[in-house]
Amino acid sequence: MVSAPHEAMHRIFQEDPGLFSRLSDVLGLDLPPLRSAATLTVDLTETEPLERRVDTLLHIRTENDGPFLLVVEAQGxxxxxxxxxxxxxxxxxxxxYRLPVLLLVICQDHATAAWAARPLTIGLPQWSxxxxxxxxxxxxNMPVITNVAEARKDLALxxxxxxxxxxxxxxDAILKTMSVALRDTPESIADPFVELIAQGLGNRPAAQxxxxxVAVDLSFYISPLSEEIRDEGRAEGRAQGRAEGLLLTLDVRGIDITDATREKITTCGDPEILRRWLARAVLATTAGEVFGEEPSADR
Structure with a gap:
């Protein structure tokens, strides 16, 4: 299964095909200025039932040396x-295509990068x-960008x-720099980068x-990630309000509860479950009846 970091590492070139023109400088590749870059189909399947697909394929045009194809592979x-x-x-x-082909591999760890950089040879030991x-x-070899002005100069890079x-x-400093750099950027430009960073971090601790x-610095965005965070916040708010209402109802009706039961209510994050408990509390005579337990469970 393709992971979110895998997608982010190559999809950013689809979002900004011209990114390679700046990345080539970082990687020490001497290329003439690029005139254009366009995405091509990634399907390399032949007539045989063997399917082969690259991650991202770009048709690059330069000012002096002519066009070439850029294959971008994300390798986790x-x-x-x-x-x-x-x-x-x-x-x-x-x-x-009868064009020169350049293979670019994007990695997130040193060991994989060192492995990917080895020349791949086909032939005999005596002759490749x-x-x-x-x-x-x-x-x-990628720069660590913790300067906001530097990040704003090239958001894709x-x-x-x-x-x-x-x-x-x-x-932590890298992500904070990105959030500040994106803060004053138009949503149409910033949203893809917000999502790509989220994908690229995968399930690492930095993702949280x-x-x-995003929830604080970029709270005004309407990107899918921002909306997801706001939905979670609204759900948490509903859950907290219903938990407080349930505790108040139990108190007003004189139903005693244990510390364990109180913790069970306050730590429940599901608004629907809390709604059911609250509806039962209106008629219940014991805490056990609220949670669907035996009447003697909380006496």
Missing amino acids: KKDPGKTASWPYYVTYLNNK TVTTRPLVAGPH ATLSAITHADNPDV QWRNL
């Missing part, structure tokens, strides 16, 4: 199968017939940097920090 861990598939992608695309040399971007540094000890920053 070492995969021996890429030894065969990556050279296939490159040779197939070169044959299909085909050699595929991936260009790798990862925590080993800063977003990719935040994703590749998801496991960096300074990720990003949610907190």
